Amino acid sequence: MKPVYQLRQASVVKNAQPLLENIDLELSAGELVVILGPNGAGKSTLLRVLAGLEQLSAGAALLSSEPIAAISRRTMARQVAMVEPTVALPFGYSVEQVVMMGRAPHMDAWFEGSEDWAQVEAAMRVMDCENLRNRDFRNLSSGEMQRVLVASALAQQPCVLLLDESAAFLDVRHQMELFEALHRLTSQGYLVVAVTHDWNLAARWASRIVLLKSGRIAAVGSPTELASAPLLNEVFGVPLEVLEIKGRPPIVLQPGDPAR
Amino acid sequence: MIRFWPVLLLSCAAALLALILCPLIGPTPMDLSKLAEPESLESRLFWLARLPRVILALLAGGALASAGVLFQALMRDALATPDTLGVSSGASLGAVVAICFGWADSARLGGLWVASLLGAGLVLLIVVALSSSGRNVSSFTLLLAGITINSMCVAVMLFLQSVTSLGRSLAITRWLMGGVDSVEYSTLALLCLFVLPAAVVLIWRSKDWNLLAVGQSWASAKGLDTRSSLRLGYAVGSILAGSVTAITGPIGFAGLIVPHTLRMLIGPDHRLLLPASFLIGGAFLAACDTIGRTIFAPAELPVGVITALLGGPFFLWILTSRATMKN
Amino acid sequence: MLRLIFLLLLALSTFAQPRRIVSTVPGLTEILFNLDLGDRVVGVSEYCRFPAAALAKPKVGSFLQPNIEAIAALKPDLVLIIKNPVRLKQRLEAVGLRVQELDLETMPGILAAIAQLGQDTARQKQATALRSNLEQRLAAVKSKVKQRQRVTFLVGRTPQRLEGMVAVGPGSYLDELMRAAGGDNIFADSPAMYPKVSIEQLLARDPQAIFEMGDSVHEGIPQNRYREDVLAVWARMPSLRAVRERRIFPLNDDLYVVPGPRFAEAAERFFEMLNGGPAR
Incomplete structure (x- = not known):
């Protein structure tokens, strides 16, 4: 099967500051890829490159063998949906309206059609926010907001879902629910790419992890492959311990201080 | 969008009601039975004085209210209006420059229009440059910038007024009084030429403003070419605010009360909010002007005085309710 | 001594x-x-x-x-x-x-x-x-006045248009001057000394003569061209009696608006205009 994304020697330079350098990466349908790395490693920039919101300074980024820069925003939005960590609404759009905005790249008519409503209903059902539909988005809890934003992304009927720190504001239960839902989507053929800070979350759900450091790829592989203390120490700049429990994904811990 | 047609129909009815009722109210009492006689005073008053005036109020109020809705969406702030952003002042300054340098003399009335539109566009460019320089510009910054631009424009206007001839200085004073007047139908035709296409484009692109009101990166993630949409929005906004200001002079707060109230009543979807604001905004200004030309007859109170008296407290109320919301 | x-x-x-x-x-x-x-x-x-x-x-x-x-x-x-x-x-x-x-x-x-x-x-x-x-x-001048006429004096107007008009109200020098020459100001009941008026009041009060200094941005234009311009603007409102009877008097001389020792001359000219003489 052909990969969905192909990045070759992709670099982004802003204000003479290299944000991404020589990234080589292939991402395929059905994968749940998590991008990990310390602050400023270029995780969000990489995600924005995939979403077509960031221009490359050098190298190539292809979506389905086509240069991303040559794809119109509308065509892009039908294939790739991006979920931002938070959205601050100035006005009281209802949950239903926010989800419906995901239909924008598909709607040619001025009013939404039956297909649009069907997709919105389906997306709200997947993200379990049907009962929120008439609520003012601004009055939702962070967890509810995140579910609505993902639903809005799903309403775009994309084949790629990009999530930026989506789990950061969620409690454990909602984190689990979000990633369970994402996992189900990958089994339906979606490519899901998520940025997070949380190794344990990544290790639990990711089929592959991309480790970034200072704008370069430090390592790519399955959680088990990357779960080596020296590698993680180097990437995050602190001593970390890896705890392996049989039959479970490896857990990373900060070393305890027995003297205390 | 179940409520779309009922709300739109109600708005149409309100505008139509204003169009029919407001011309019947005025300082000169009207004997309705004589209205049909072609040479009666009643029919002259109706056709030559009142109707054009009410149509102007409908167009001006509609344009300012929908420009207000647009700026509120683009700046993502409920307090953004043509006058709080300084766009109206820019248009005024353009007009004053035109009067001052004689571009508005006799047959060259077009000079005033062009100068007014350019003034509005220029100020909007400055505001846009300010609001896109940082990643997140607070509404506080935006309003401060508007106040600053306002005072700068006023300063330049006062300067021009003091150095120009007595006749022109009087013309400037009269123009700055602002307000809706019984204009000639040719003036109305010219205004329609600017306002109606702009309003149609604005309403046609309603879904774009919905996306942009949430945020620029949100809009582009949902497939919108944000740069061209923003450019279109700013151009249309300047045309609406500039062309109206060229005729009526500055009318404060006209773009604030109606959009804000309607958003609370019918929600923020621009497909409904924009046409409703255009219609109700027009009816609102026509009603205000009917009060203005009646209470102190035969002298007239400029409509801007009434909108400012209503809009000022309203503005403060939004500010305070927002402050308590944050706490 | x-x-x-x-x-x-x-x-x-x-x-x-x-x-x-x-x-x-x-x-x-x-x-x-x-x-x-x-x-x-x-x-x-x-x-x-x-x-x-x-x-x-x-x-x-x-x-x-x-x-x-x-x-x-x-x-x-x-x-x-x-x-x-x-x-x-x-x-x-x-x-x-x-x-x-x-x-x-x-x-x-x-x-x-x-x-x-x-x-x-x-x-x-x-x-x-x-x-x-x-x-x-x-x-x-006062003794010559036989018939009083309803008049208005416009000091401001949008160029080329019958819009944004400002008239002379009660208590002003011009009001007094016109009265001396036999003209009764139709805006004598206005609360403002220089009220903003619209075509509505002109239609409703239909003055017999209109003294017009409104196109104030008309500067350095010869009197005859100013006259033609102003009369052309008013010709669009034939519903007004003053327009039909050709009793619009375009003025662009500060004689009329400067209160001073020329008031007698101004009163004489007002009288002439109201009694068949041409505007000067």
Whole structure:
């Protein structure tokens, strides 16, 4: 099967500051890829490159063998949906309206059609926010907001879902629910790419992890492959311990201080 | 969008009601039975004085209210209006420059229009440059910038007024009084030429403003070419605010009360909010002007005085309710 | 000996007369020139254009915003101002100037101002002559009035359009002048001295004559072209009686709007226009 994304020697330079350098990466349908790395490693920039919101300074980024820069925003939005960590609404759009905005790249008519409503209903059902539909988005809890934003992304009927720190504001239960839902989507053929800070979350759900450091790829592989203390120490700049429990994904811990 | 047609129909009815009722109210009492006689005073008053005036109020109020809705969406702030952003002042300054340098003399009335539109566009460019320089510009910054631009424009206007001839200085004073007047139908035709296409484009692109009101990166993630949409929005906004200001002079707060109230009543979807604001905004200004030309007859109170008296407290109320919301 | 004392007194009185006068008001400048004091005028306002000799004098700002520093620099021994709400007298006296505050808003006020200035400058004889001349001419105009007419005087209007009109209201100098010439101001009941009016009031009150100075940005345009322009604008409103009867009088001479010693001439011209004569 052909990969969905192909990045070759992709670099982004802003204000003479290299944000991404020589990234080589292939991402395929059905994968749940998590991008990990310390602050400023270029995780969000990489995600924005995939979403077509960031221009490359050098190298190539292809979506389905086509240069991303040559794809119109509308065509892009039908294939790739991006979920931002938070959205601050100035006005009281209802949950239903926010989800419906995901239909924008598909709607040619001025009013939404039956297909649009069907997709919105389906997306709200997947993200379990049907009962929120008439609520003012601004009055939702962070967890509810995140579910609505993902639903809005799903309403775009994309084949790629990009999530930026989506789990950061969620409690454990909602984190689990979000990633369970994402996992189900990958089994339906979606490519899901998520940025997070949380190794344990990544290790639990990711089929592959991309480790970034200072704008370069430090390592790519399955959680088990990357779960080596020296590698993680180097990437995050602190001593970390890896705890392996049989039959479970490896857990990373900060070393305890027995003297205390 | 179940409520779309009922709300739109109600708005149409309100505008139509204003169009029919407001011309019947005025300082000169009207004997309705004589209205049909072609040479009666009643029919002259109706056709030559009142109707054009009410149509102007409908167009001006509609344009300012929908420009207000647009700026509120683009700046993502409920307090953004043509006058709080300084766009109206820019248009005024353009007009004053035109009067001052004689571009508005006799047959060259077009000079005033062009100068007014350019003034509005220029100020909007400055505001846009300010609001896109940082990643997140607070509404506080935006309003401060508007106040600053306002005072700068006023300063330049006062300067021009003091150095120009007595006749022109009087013309400037009269123009700055602002307000809706019984204009000639040719003036109305010219205004329609600017306002109606702009309003149609604005309403046609309603879904774009919905996306942009949430945020620029949100809009582009949902497939919108944000740069061209923003450019279109700013151009249309300047045309609406500039062309109206060229005729009526500055009318404060006209773009604030109606959009804000309607958003609370019918929600923020621009497909409904924009046409409703255009219609109700027009009816609102026509009603205000009917009060203005009646209470102190035969002298007239400029409509801007009434909108400012209503809009000022309203503005403060939004500010305070927002402050308590944050706490 | 008696002759010597007399000469001394004469010398003293001439010495006490103001020799360097600044006038901040067009009407007062006109009075000064009328009293043969043109040579003593050392400064005038920007709006003083009559007589032509006044144009050559140094400018000291306008009547509401005179440049106090510029006035002081001219070292005048008399500064003339009109009644104003901005405490000009106190501000000018504070820099050590002698100030005479006069009222030009009404015709009796103008006559009183002439008398006062005659006294201040020892020109009583000329002042008395001027006063009686003006009073006689005004009385002559008033006596000729047979039929009163409803009129309006527009001081402002959007160029080329019958919009944004500002008319003369009650209590103003022009109102008084028109009344003397047989014209009753249709806006005499207005709460404002210079009300903003619209075509509605003109249609409803349908004046018999319209004095029109509205196109105020029309400057440096010859009188005949100004006339044609203004008449063309009004021709679009044939519902007005004054338009149908060709009784629109375009004026662009500051004779009509400067309260001063030319009021008798202005009244005469108003009378002529209202009684068949052409606008001049």
